[in-house]
Each structure stands twice: as C-alpha cells, then as structure tokens.
Amino acid sequence: MLDVAEALHRWVEQGRACAVATVVAVDGSAPRPPGAALAVDDGGAAIGSVSGGCVEAAVYELCRQALEDGRTVVERFGHSDEDAFAAGLTCGGSIEVLVTPVRGEVLPAALAAAAAGEAAALARVVDGPPELLGAALLVRPDGSYEGGLGGGPALDRAAADEARALLDAGRTGTVRLGEDGGRCGRPLTLLVESSLPAPRLLVFGAVDVASALARVGRFLGYEVTVCDARPVFTTAARFPDAHDVVLAWPHRYLEAEADAGRLDARTVLCVLTHDPRFDVPLLERALRLPVAYVGAMGSRRTHADRERRLREAGVTEPELALLRSPIGLDLGARTPEETALSIGAEIVAHRRGGSGLPLTGTRTPLHHEVSPEAPAAPPARPAHDRCLKAAGT
Incomplete structure (x- = not known):
C-alpha cells in the first residue's frame, strides 16, 4: 500500500x-x-x-x-x-x-508518513482469525507504535518488534506470530510494509553525463545530488533534475555527509570527473564507506592509472575490489543519455542481483528478489527542489 x-x-x-x-x-x-x-x-x-x-x-x-x-x-x-x-x-x-x-486512523497516518518521506512500517494481519483480518499497527524507527492488531498488548509489542527489525533492514515481508504474540499457539501472519526516505545518488562531476544521470536517478526513485568544485559548471540551471547542486570539493562534501550520518547502505556514489585531483581523494574515502555502490568513469587506461594512485594512497586490494570501473554496463553507449542509461542499468543490476545479461536465451530468474515465505493458501481459483547550495572550496 x-x-x-x-x-x-x-x-x-x-x-x-x-x-x-x-x-x-x-x-x-x-x-x-x-x-x-x-x-x-x-x-x-x-x-x-x-x-x-x-x-x-x-x-x-x-x-x-x-x-x-x-x-x-x-x-x-x-x-x-x-x-x-x-x-x-x-x-x-x-x-x-x-x-x-x-x-480509521492507522492507515491514513501510515500514508501521511510515507508521503512525507518519513521512516515507518505498517503491519497488518493478512492471515488469521477473520475478526482480526486487516487490523493494523504503525511502527516508528524508535519502536513506538499506534493502532492495534486486536489480540492484546503482548501481540502488539511482538509485532512492533518484528516490524521495526524489517524497517531497520529496509524490507517488506511477512512475519508469523502466535495470536498471543509468542511463537506458539494459533498463528497469525502479518504483512509488514517498510517505508523509508528515498535512497541517495551522489554524482560527482558537473559533466554532460551527470545531467543525464540525474534524470535517470530521479526516474529510478533516488534523491540526486550533483557535486563539483568548479563554479562555472556547477549550477542549478545545468542540472534541473537534481534535487541538490552543491559547489564544493567532492571529497570534502563526502566527508561532511558521512560525518553527519546522511549516507547509508542504500547510497550510490558515481564519480564522473575522471581527473586524479578529484578522483583519488574522493575514492580513497568512498571505498571505505558502508554504501551500496561506488562507480567511476574513465577509460581502462584511466582506470589502471587510478588504481595505481589509490594503492599509493593506501587503499587496500579488498577496498579496490568494491570499485565499479569503468562504470556502467556494456551497452555500446555513445551519447550522454546512453551512458547514463548504462550506469543506471548497472546500479539496478547491482541492487537487485541481476546478471546484466540479455534475458533472451538465458534461464536466469526474471525477478531476483526472494519473496518472504507465504502463508498456506487455498487452491488458486480463476479470477473473476532545493536550489544551489554554496560551499567553500
């Protein structure tokens, strides 16, 4: 929902x-x-x-x-x-x-929280006694909750704990509990839907590909920031699809965002500058952060030189192995838009566990996410923005 x-x-x-x-x-x-x-x-x-x-x-x-x-x-x-x-x-x-x-109050409150980009989890009874079907509990990140499942305080507390765990993991799935909140007794199945603020896509380098990638990133549901230290190129007018355009040295901006706790395991970093002055200090820090994806643009020769410089800066081999470079999937891309598409495709494949191979002629699953265990079911029936943010350089 x-x-x-x-x-x-x-x-x-x-x-x-x-x-x-x-x-x-x-x-x-x-x-x-x-x-x-x-x-x-x-x-x-x-x-x-x-x-x-x-x-x-x-x-x-x-x-x-x-x-x-x-x-x-x-x-x-x-x-x-x-x-x-x-x-x-x-x-x-x-x-x-x-x-x-x-x-009622719980479903509208859950919708309001999700629409505002707040972190919240909605737990609803989807299998159990008919009188409890659809009963809902709205759970916040601190563990507080509102509403009730109709089975008493113990059930509500247990459901809130399970929902909070799924919320912390950013997952939607089903949970089985006993009607009294324990693991035994008459079972209930809850669907827990997690709503989180949009994941972040940080694009470093105010280049033509960055404008197209901002558009792709917004389309994919990311909150997009474009960052560069060059004021001539780093303007809101050049990046209308970015949520933020930041004038700053990339590595300093990244450090500030990390120190402020504004990066997480869903954050994607794309380094498009292919200039050692920007790339090396930025990637030296980026590859040590617990983010989802770090990619860097450049030819294979640029990549080899970049790896050499990063090793000299003390980056370890396991850390280097996290770098996706040259960035993107092999689509034969030429234009900025095609290149942005290849980068977006690699981000999606990395996020969802896809192979990046053509589906034609392969036997790979179409949907790589494993669905949570479903409750036993009856036989199936035929169905009837913000603006430019100045920063010191």
Missing part, C-alpha cells in the same frame, strides 16, 4: 472514500512483489497495480465491493489454463491480495 502512498494520501486529504488492494504473498513467477498496491476511490478512479495488468480488472471490482460493504478480504489469483479469457496470472504464478477500505 505504501508504494502508492503519495497519491492515496491526497485522496484521503480530499475526503475521498477509497479502498486499496495490496499484494501480501507471491508464489512462483509474478510481476509485482509483496507490498504492490492498487487503490480505487468512490468515483471509480484507480492508481497503482498489483499484477502489471493480469488481474487488475478483477482486483478493481474487489476494491469497489469493499467500498460498498466495508469488508476486508484476502483473495488468491492464479494462472487459468482452462479459460484464457478469465482473469489469471498468465506468467504462471499466483498472488494473494488483501483488499480493505482505507478508514
């Missing part, structure tokens, strides 16, 4: 009644992961997707029904071999979908 939080929050703010369907479990191949959502308002408007098109019409009708009767239900959709025109997952997998009206 939180993947459509911004638009759904606007509906709630406007006083529009709405219902939302959320993928809670996936079995086999399916287009969307747990947490993917489709929402419908009382005027018939729809946002989001649960299957990339396979079962959207059937889920849309379930949302309309939830708006009429106020009931929360879980439905399972699977591939239909008998009737090619029935709504089913033609990819051969199956999904379970929680359909619920958006009401």
Whole structure:
C-alpha cells in the first residue's frame, strides 16, 4: 500500500472514500512483489497495480465491493489454463491480495508518513482469525507504535518488534506470530510494509553525463545530488533534475555527509570527473564507506592509472575490489543519455542481483528478489527542489 502512498494520501486529504488492494504473498513467477498496491476511490478512479495488468480488472471490482460493504478480504489469483479469457496470472504464478477500505486512523497516518518521506512500517494481519483480518499497527524507527492488531498488548509489542527489525533492514515481508504474540499457539501472519526516505545518488562531476544521470536517478526513485568544485559548471540551471547542486570539493562534501550520518547502505556514489585531483581523494574515502555502490568513469587506461594512485594512497586490494570501473554496463553507449542509461542499468543490476545479461536465451530468474515465505493458501481459483547550495572550496 505504501508504494502508492503519495497519491492515496491526497485522496484521503480530499475526503475521498477509497479502498486499496495490496499484494501480501507471491508464489512462483509474478510481476509485482509483496507490498504492490492498487487503490480505487468512490468515483471509480484507480492508481497503482498489483499484477502489471493480469488481474487488475478483477482486483478493481474487489476494491469497489469493499467500498460498498466495508469488508476486508484476502483473495488468491492464479494462472487459468482452462479459460484464457478469465482473469489469471498468465506468467504462471499466483498472488494473494488483501483488499480493505482505507478508514480509521492507522492507515491514513501510515500514508501521511510515507508521503512525507518519513521512516515507518505498517503491519497488518493478512492471515488469521477473520475478526482480526486487516487490523493494523504503525511502527516508528524508535519502536513506538499506534493502532492495534486486536489480540492484546503482548501481540502488539511482538509485532512492533518484528516490524521495526524489517524497517531497520529496509524490507517488506511477512512475519508469523502466535495470536498471543509468542511463537506458539494459533498463528497469525502479518504483512509488514517498510517505508523509508528515498535512497541517495551522489554524482560527482558537473559533466554532460551527470545531467543525464540525474534524470535517470530521479526516474529510478533516488534523491540526486550533483557535486563539483568548479563554479562555472556547477549550477542549478545545468542540472534541473537534481534535487541538490552543491559547489564544493567532492571529497570534502563526502566527508561532511558521512560525518553527519546522511549516507547509508542504500547510497550510490558515481564519480564522473575522471581527473586524479578529484578522483583519488574522493575514492580513497568512498571505498571505505558502508554504501551500496561506488562507480567511476574513465577509460581502462584511466582506470589502471587510478588504481595505481589509490594503492599509493593506501587503499587496500579488498577496498579496490568494491570499485565499479569503468562504470556502467556494456551497452555500446555513445551519447550522454546512453551512458547514463548504462550506469543506471548497472546500479539496478547491482541492487537487485541481476546478471546484466540479455534475458533472451538465458534461464536466469526474471525477478531476483526472494519473496518472504507465504502463508498456506487455498487452491488458486480463476479470477473473476532545493536550489544551489554554496560551499567553500
């Protein structure tokens, strides 16, 4: 549900009644992961997707029904071999979908938090006693929570602890608990959706590729910063798609961001300057940070020279092994836009565990993320910005 939080929050703010369907479990191949959502308002408007098109019409009708009767239900959709025109997952997998009206205080609060870019986790009962189905708990990073699952304080505390652990890991998934909050007894399954501020993409070097990469990064959902020490090139007008344009020596800016705790394990660093004056002091620091990805532009000759300089600066072999250089996948890119696409593709492949190989002729999985263990299910049925920030150089 939180993947459509911004638009759904606007509906709630406007006083529009709405219902939302959320993928809670996936079995086999399916287009969307747990947490993917489709929402419908009382005027018939729809946002989001649960299957990339396979079962959207059937889920849309379930949302309309939830708006009429106020009931929360879980439905399972699977591939239909008998009737090619029935709504089913033609990819051969199956999904379970929680359909619920958006009401009360917890769901609107979760939408508001996610729309504001705040860290929060939403835990909802997706399998268990019918009277608890859809009950929700909103959990903050400090462990505080609001709402309740209907099973008593012990269950709420246990669910909050599990949700906080998933939030800390930045994951969405399912959790099994006993109805009393323990690991035994009558089981409950919770879907925990984690919402975090957008991951950061730091682009060093105010070059033409940086402008295209800022556009790609924003499209991929990153908060993009472009940093360079040259005032002639480092202007907001040259990088309209960046959230921040910072005039500073790159290594000093990186140090300041690291010291302030504004970098994390999802942060991506792209060094496009291919100038030793900038690259070496910057990469010397970058390769020692616990970030997701560090890539550097340059020819293979530039890369070899850069590695030599970094070794002389004391960078170890394990640290050098973290450097993605030359940056990007081999797409035969020529233009800045094509080069930015190749860099973005490598970032996605690195993040999702992809091979970077063509899918044609390979047997690699289409979706590399492993879905959390799903609860036992009934048999599948055929479905009916900020501006330029000056800094010292």
